[in-house]
Amino acid sequence: MQDNVANFCDIPKAHARFGASLDAKNIKEDDDVYFECIIDANPRVSRVSWRHDNEVLWHNISGGVIVSNQSLVLQKVGRRQAGSYTCHAYNRVGDGMSNALRLDVKCE
Incomplete structure (x- = not known):
């Protein structure tokens, strides 16, 4: 018996999340x-890219962006890194x- 599983092409589905060990509220x-x-x-x-407040982020080790x-x-x-982040x-x-x-970035 032949397996008739369709192999559909589609745009990627992406889900952003904080790292598992990170307390995002603190x-x-x-x-x-x-x-x-x-x-x-x-x-x-x-390719995968990241955006901060809809601006593309570029790899910049000296600027602290990896x-x-x-x-x-x-x-x-x-505080300037606070905002909305998405991956594409x-x-x-x-x-x-x-x-x-x-x-959200809190003051010390």
Whole structure:
């Protein structure tokens, strides 16, 4: 008997979340913040990007922004990093945007 499982192509489905060990409600200035982008895609994603308040974030180690595969790390955050973060996953069918995560940074 032949298995007739359809193999559909679609835009990626992305879901952003804070790193598992992070207490997202208690982030203070100078903390490091870790985000993950969970992606379901067929065909595979060719690129993932991150945005802060709809502005693309670029890998910038000296600026404390580390973009690696499906993760984003912000080192020593300050008040200016507060805001909305989304991940965007791209494949040959199109691009999918995740839910928005709100980062609030408290004063020490």
